[in-house]
Amino acid sequence: MFPQDEKAENQVPYDTQLSSVQQAVNQFREDNSVLPIKTTEQDTPIYQKYTIDFGQLIPRYMQQPPGSSFENGGAYQYVIVDPEEKAEVKVIDLSIMREIQELQRAINMYIGSNDYAPIKESVGPGLFEIDFDRLDYNGEKVVESPYHNDTSLPLLINERGDVRIDYSIDINIALQEFNNDFEQGDDIRDILTDNYPIAPAFSVPYTLDENEEPTFKEE
Known part of the structure; x- marks a missing residue:
């Protein structure tokens, strides 16, 4: 396991x-x-x-x-x-949950003060990069992967202002490591829950693109 x-x-x-x-x-x-x-x-x-x-x-x-x-x-x-x-x-x-909740509080305060979210470029359906400069963070915040050593995962924000973790790196590794029969349109987060005891908290759905690599799916 x-x-x-x-x-x-x-x-x-x-x-x-x-x-x-x-x-x-x-x-x-x-x-x-x-x-x-x-x-x-x-x-x-x-x-x-x-x-x-x-x-x-x-x-x-x-x-x-x-x-x-x-x-x-x-x-x-x-x-x-x-x-x-x-x-x-x-x-x-739970350490990941605490980090996300801390960032969520900062984002909620920013939205409350400015009436808009601290976002940058769109990266997928209803998903955006977080503008950490607007939050006065020293550089971009990431979280450590709960699945793989020395792997940092980016943080994103959805159109409702909720923080989400980008597990693309972990999913891509797992797709190469474990047998699967996923097709385009499937939610491929199952590759993580089928092979690890850890659930991908604060994740968004992923599916396969035309190159059979992880891509964001509408939440």
């Missing part, structure tokens, strides 16, 4: 922890016909939308949240992807 080039700190949610939560979620779903998830806003990005509510799992299905979980002092938030079908348990790196 953990490729060699994945960062060591992201191996904290060991297979056994993920497996134990998956078993608890599966049993809860079988018993209750619903998933043990928290209520979120309608416009919550898809990979953060189905956050596991450990309060519903404890004590009947688990004794306590896994040590790597936020609820137990860990660095990860446990979520469910593909809730209608597989309902697979994945995690989100």
Whole structure:
């Protein structure tokens, strides 16, 4: 589950922890016909939308949240992807969430003061580069990839003013590394959730272009 080039700190949610939560979620779903998830806003990005509510799992299905979980002092938030079908348990790196939330606050303040977003060039449908100079940042802000060492991911803003992470680099590496049968029009973020325990938080949909490389798809 953990490729060699994945960062060591992201191996904290060991297979056994993920497996134990998956078993608890599966049993809860079988018993209750619903998933043990928290209520979120309608416009919550898809990979953060189905956050596991450990309060519903404890004590009947688990004794306590896994040590790597936020609820137990860990660095990860446990979520469910593909809730209608597989309902697979994945995690989100909370350090990335904090960085994005910090930038989002700065952007919201800028929009509040200026009535327009700090954007530069359009890079895709409803997606723009962020003008960090307007935010008084010292250079462009990036986040470290949760998938690959020494890889920095650009940050973008959508037409609603929401910060998004550009996972094109990670997806491109994964497409070369793992077998897949994607076609143009498919949302190819599945290449990440199918092969890593980490969910691509704050991402946008991607598909394949005519050269079979990742390109932005309308959110």
